Amino acid sequence: MIELNRTKENKWILQKNISSGKLFETFLEAIDSQNNSTDKNNLKDYLSKKDVYKGRSEEGSSNTMGVRLSQACFYMFGYKKFNKFFPSPMTKLFLGSNNDIKHSENMLVNLFSMQFPSPYSNTSSNFEIYIGRLFVQLLLDKRLDEKLYIDECIYFLMFLENINEEYYSELVDSILEYRSLSYDEKWNLFKEVPNYNEVFANATHEMNYYFIKIFREFGVFDVIGDASHNDGKIFEFIHGNYSAIRKDAYAPRKKYSGYIKLNENIKNQAIILIKENPLFERVSTQDTYLSKDEWIRELYEFAPLKYIETIMERNDDNIEVIENIKSMVYHxxxxxxxxxxxxxxxxxxxxxxxxxxxxxxxxxxxxxxxxxxxxxxxxxxxxxxxxxxxxxxxxxxxxxxxxxxxxxxxxxxxxxxxxxxxxxxxxxxxxxxxxxxxxxxxxxxxxxxxxxxxxxxxxxxxxxxxxxxxxxxxxxxxxxxxxxxxxxxxx
The missing domain is CATH 3.40.91.30 (Restriction Endonuclease)
Incomplete structure (x- = not known):
């Protein structure tokens, strides 16, 4: 089975605060309504008036807005500069449409654009991997029945530092081997990891309670319960000093786990994206640009244009703009x-x-x-x-x-x-x-x-x-x- 360095410090760090797609949408609307200002108190007041946010304290509420802004950047909605928020092309298209399928397509581009290193994650610098492309590739892999169980995401994906074709094949083989094990055999694998509760509680919290949930609510993932998986048992890990329990249940208050699949509405677009932009391409890193600002502009402004153009319908009003800009920058x-x-x-x-x-x-x-x-x-x-x-x-x-x-x-x-x-x-x-x-x-x-x-x-x-x-x-x-x-x- 594939060897991975599984520690709390050596894992993907998936930003967490907002787990609701609707709240994310309202948060973006709040920023848009105040001309993209990142004033935390104004954002707090807007969300409070919309009855989608109730803070426990004035200071806590204001600080929470900063965390949410950073999370919005991590999920490719835009980037921060000079106390302003600059929306990505996906966000501009998202806010300009009321079509749920269009929203899902835009969020697919957000997912596909996510990578490590990221300007908005403290993930260790030894991670260089297109995490969004990895999900798309695996969820289209027929050897895996085009699905990933939640515990597989937690046990394997969160600790992948990089990927190539040979390593990908080893990963798929390892997932299949793991999938053939009993619940007790899997549980023993988790417990072999030093400080396993701390390591996997953190991984489960970020992956299952935020990442998967966000993309499910935006129509990119389907999350399906499977009562037969792991004999109907779930994995539970103790999180932190307060002994919170993090579970791989497929939904809140459910007694068993499940798996994720790509939503059928965006599956064809995902196929095209991964064909045109292979998982194994070299990841964009800051050291190949003159400055961090230039790297961020590439990640958020220009790199997504080729993804948007690839899946955009030819009769879309924005297609000509996207094509012209992408062509000029390339040439x-x-x-x-x-x-x-x-x-x-x-x-x-x-x-x-x-x-x-x-x-x-x-x-x-x-x-x-x-x-x-x-x-x-x-x-x-x-x-x-x-x-x-x-x-x-x-x-x-x-x-x-x-x-x-x-x-x-x-x-x-x-x-x-x-x-x-x-x-x-x-x-x-x-x-x-x-x-x-x-x-x-x-x-x-x-x-x-x-x-x-x-x-x-x-x-x-x-x-x-x-x-x-x-x-x-x-x-x-x-x-x-x-x-x-x-x-x-x-x-």
Missing amino acids: SKYGSRDGKSFENSLLPIFEMFRENRSVTLISGSGDTDLLCVMDNKDDELYKINVDAKTSRTSTNSITSTRIRDHLDKNGSEYCIIVSPRFAKGVKRDIKDFNIVVVEAETLAQYCLNSCLSSEDKLADFSMINDLIKSNMGNDITVPLQELIDKEFNMA
Whole structure:
């Protein structure tokens, strides 16, 4: 049977406070209602008025709001920054729909996006595993009858540090071997672990009382009682100094356990997701990014886009937005070496601006890449140039005089240069010219949030135009990020 290091310190840490799907939904609505502010007292007051929260003390209630915010981040609803909550694309789609099946699909993406390391879990750094993908893979495995018993989740999954194809096969074989044992034989396995009560009470509490329950209430898992499992007996572990008992019962006050399956409403989407995004891919870690903020933005803003696009119906109003953003971010980093694919991917981005009147792909030597005709607040038209600069590292220099000639040629007010990265010397190149530069992912983040926050699924260019005019001849990446932080958080 597979060997795992089972200790309280060496296990998944699944955040816990909210276990009700409805309460989670109300909590997100509370954050949304106060413009994404994370003010704990305001959140407490909102939930109290909705009669879904009753604190035991003022201090305790306020502290509880902070724990709930952190749990919302752990479950991929968004991330915190500057005392603001920034909703993930799944949350924006969730709050914009009243369809229960759509909610379940969005929550499937949340599950699929969950991994260790996580910015919102203190799980040991030796854990590198897509935990959501692992559940999907196992719950689609016919050798396991497409189900996992609750005690199997507790005994095996909570202690898996990483996974590859060989290790996965060993895991499945071990689960099947374990499944063939009697209740007493399984109980002996649990008791062989040092401090087994502490270790498995903690694991049972987090897995069965929160993780499984949350995804069941959101329609991702079905939890089914099985009175014949383990001869109708349940496992009980003593938790902490207060001697609370944690059980693997399939529901509160039930006398036997059960198993989880994928809900049939999202099963086909799960099949597609795991086929397109294998469990054994390398897990995203902070050390491959320039900063923790960049890593978090990738985890919460961009990585889920490919999952959403994979399962989204082609007639969904948001599909074009998701596809355009995902394509632009991809081609900015991995597009063709001649830059043509990046140029092509920028065209639909600028077409998504509400003020756009026409976007023309010109390209070629001696001219701009894109020529955009925009409408200002006074219904007057003006032109801008957009140039795409691809680079495997960063754009090191810009020939500003040549770009000035392109501006004169087209009668444009200024040029926006978009690239994955810019070297420090670029700022000197564009100083005193009607040119600004912006990093592709920050532009994508603005467009994604602006489109998903609007009823017409279009982005607002007027704010960018105002930002450019006050930062002409500069890199607007940081000011644009500040604008995003101000406009699109859930406070």
